[in-house]
Amino acid sequence: MSGLQLNLNKSKLFSINTSEDEVKEWAGAIDCSVGRFASDYLGLPLGANKNSIVLWDPVVQKFYKKLAGWKATTLSLTGRLVLLKANVDAVVSGDWKKSGIGGILRDDVGSVLGSFQEATGPGPPTLLELKAIKKGLTFFDSLRQRFKKRLIIESDSKLTVVWVKNIDRCPNVYVSIVKDVRLRALEGVIRWVARTTNIEADGLAKAGIG
Incomplete structure (x- = not known):
């Protein structure tokens, strides 16, 4: 021994x-x-779908944080995972009669590639947050041929992100739109971010109310 x-x-x-x-x-x-299962071993996923982008995104982000800035920028495109990032948000009036959604799309060096804002009518906040995520995905689809990269959607609605990742926890009334979001996001990642990092998307959503 x-x-x-x-x-x-x-x-x-x-x-x-x-x-x-x-x-x-x-x-x-x-x-x-x-x-x-699913679990992790030495920080790597164990016993889950190894091809799932959602599964591997935390690992990829951890590597990005570990790499010094100069190392990250000198990696060749064939040696790094190239992603676009869209921040999305929704704003609802106090009486739920008016709402707006907005989002901004950036490349992996932070340059703005496009944005959207629109009024979305009455509805509860969680529904509008889901609509914002869905709009972010369809907005990316309209540009997919131009960029041909994978997408990260960031939302400051923790509850809706949980529903998208775990549809079993989603209320029946929202299952249909969550399924649609999950179908559109097969080749991308949807994750939660703090509201303080989502200020631009929040401003676009407010402008969308009109």
Whole structure:
């Protein structure tokens, strides 16, 4: 034996094609917890669809943060994941009778490629946030042949982003539009950002109300 010790407090027992009761019994016998897929190992996704862009986006972003600025800019385009980013937002009047959505599209060096703003009529805030995400995707589709890059949509509505990523948590009344968003976003990423980083999209949405 090498003398290395197993830290059971940090260990999990995973199983495939085994009953949950058996796994719990075995985990109890060695005094560790039960693990469930999908999980991660050494910071990498484990037991999930390896081709999912949503799954790998956090890993890609972590690498970008680790790289110094000069290293990130000197990587060749064949050696880096080239993405466009669209920030979207929705603004609703207090009585829910008026609303506007807006968004701004940038390339991977921050240059503005386009923007949109429009009135969207009455409705609850969460519905309008979903419409803003959907509009961001259709706006990108109109430019897809021009840029031929993948898209990141950023919204400051944490709840709607959760629904898009986990449709089982979405209320039935919004399932139809969430399914449409998910279908359009098959080759892109939708993620939450703080409101303070979404100021330009918020201004466009306010202008959209008219």
